[in-house]
Amino acid sequence: MSDILIVDDDAALAGVLARAFSRRGWACRQAHDATTALALAQQRAPRQALVDLKLGEDSGLRLVPALLALAPDCRIVMLTGYASIATAIEAIKLGAVHYLAKPATVDEIISAFDRLQGDSEAEVGAQPLSMDRLEWEHIQKVLAEQGGNISATARVLNMHRRTLQRKLGKRPSPNPPVRQG
Known part of the structure; x- marks a missing residue:
């Protein structure tokens, strides 16, 4: 059985995600801020963590290296409704294994945890950015x-x-x- 730490300041979304992961046999813990997430990680190191980019006034980017310091083998996926190239790059540099824009399905999140390499076949947009x-x-x-x-x-x-x-x-x-x- 896999376990996941879900860190999102939106308690309703975190609850929906936890129920969806639980139905798939995952053990889930939830935190709605960085302090609680770190306390849970100290109690038991998570194998996977799903971290929201915006945690109220805090940033999930700051949480990534702190989680990895407590759980070096943890696979972290950054999830955000405020996706940007800059934050995606920073999340990966800080140790996240993947970066997903909301809305993302649980299957997409699980797939992101399993990805070990980049996708050289990723589609390149036909138009430049607006x-x-x-x-x-x-x-x-x-x-x-x-x-x-x-x-x-x-x-x-x-x-x-x-x-x-x-x-x-x-x-x-x-x-x-x-x-x-």
């Missing part, structure tokens, strides 16, 4: 560099904090619509 998406990616990169601090990020981007918060609240489409003509 300007909105490029802006989003740049904001996410700077936000990661500033340790998730929105005020510091706004200063670096020379942007009003409220404007930055508004932009972070909107998620751009990955590509512009294709025009026929």
Whole structure:
């Protein structure tokens, strides 16, 4: 039997995921913040951990190396509704084995834990990213560099904090619509 530590500040989502993993025979523990996750990992090292990128005011990115310090063999998958290239790269550099955007099925998550290598056959997009998406990616990169601090990020981007918060609240489409003509 496999065991999993689910770390998500959304208690309802964590509960749904835990029930779905339990139905598949997994032993599940839940944490809704980094402190609880680390306490659970100290009690019993998890084999797998599913970590949300945004844990309230904290970042799941900071939790990845801390979990690995307690459980070096733990396979961590980062799950997020705020996917960006910058945070995906950071998650992998910090030790996550995979990075998934919400919504993801339990089968996709289990598959991500099992992946040992990259996929050289991964599809390359036919179109470049939209300007909105490029802006989003740049904001996410700077936000990661500033340790998730929105005020510091706004200063670096020379942007009003409220404007930055508004932009972070909107998620751009990955590509512009294709025009026929």
